[in-house]
Amino acid sequence: MNLSGKVAIVTGGSSGIGQGIALKLALDGAFVAVLDTAPCDETMRRIEEAGGKAEFRKTDVADASDVGSSFAEVIRQQGKLDILVNCAGINRDAMLHKMTFEQWQQVINVDLNGTFYCTQLAVKHMRPRNYGRIINISSGSWLGNIGQANYAAAKAGVVGLTKTAARENARHGITCNAICPGFIETPMTLKLKEIQGGKPWESMEARIPMGYAGKPSDVANMVAFLASDEAAYITAEVINVGGGMIV
Secondary structure: OOOOOOOEEEEOOOHHHHHHHHHHHHHOEEEEEEEOOOOOOOHHHHHHHHHOOEEEEEEOOOOOOHHHHHHHHHHHHOOOOOOEOOOOOOOOOEEEHOOOOHHHHHHHHHHHHHHHHHHHHHHHHHHOOOEEEEEEOHHHHOOOOOOOOHHHHHHHHHHHHHHHHHHHHHHOOEEEEEEEEEEEEEOHHHHHOOOOHHHHHHHHHHHOOOOOEEEEHHHHHHHHHHHHHHOOOOOEEEEOOOOOOOO
8 A cells, every 4th residue: 555645643553463553554655653651662673674754652542631742743743644543452351240440441441542532633633634544453352252341342432433433524534444353463462372382372273264363464454455545435344354253
């Protein structure tokens, strides 16, 4: 996809899927502002070595004020915002009857509230320009998953937010879509190979019709397409990237 001249914000870009998305958008020509609470040295290094342009802004997406400051600075320096990818997310897994309110609230604050804060600011900037691409990273868990009441609720909320934002802003040239990754090879999921001789990893792969875990690039490629002008007539969609695992 040709994203030359576009300005993108990617949240949660320090590693894994977020890092893959930031790298892909930069390689396709966009200037990428990566927002995260964790250092993004590796992401910045990979983008720079590939000849892309990016910057890191330490930002807590669960803090509306922090998000507002980062967005304002990106737009002030770059003059506009064309693409927003909401990828920041956390897990605090526990069975429903054992889940603490703190575990519930932490996930809702980052995964859902953070997506709302960023989307609202992006829309306010994009509407007067009659152009914008918003891609929200949800999860197959939005359909419900044992031990993830907080995460499932947040990701289901992201789907609802996506569809509403798409309907409200379609006439302003803004598309809003959600991607639901399946089992993707990231630093977090790779830890499963170190448990019980790798049986948890094998169990997860056995649930995937294609037979293997995806890579961050698989998700990033879909993001790049939805961020491009070629996807101008696609909005309000929930797209699974999971090798057939999510039905």
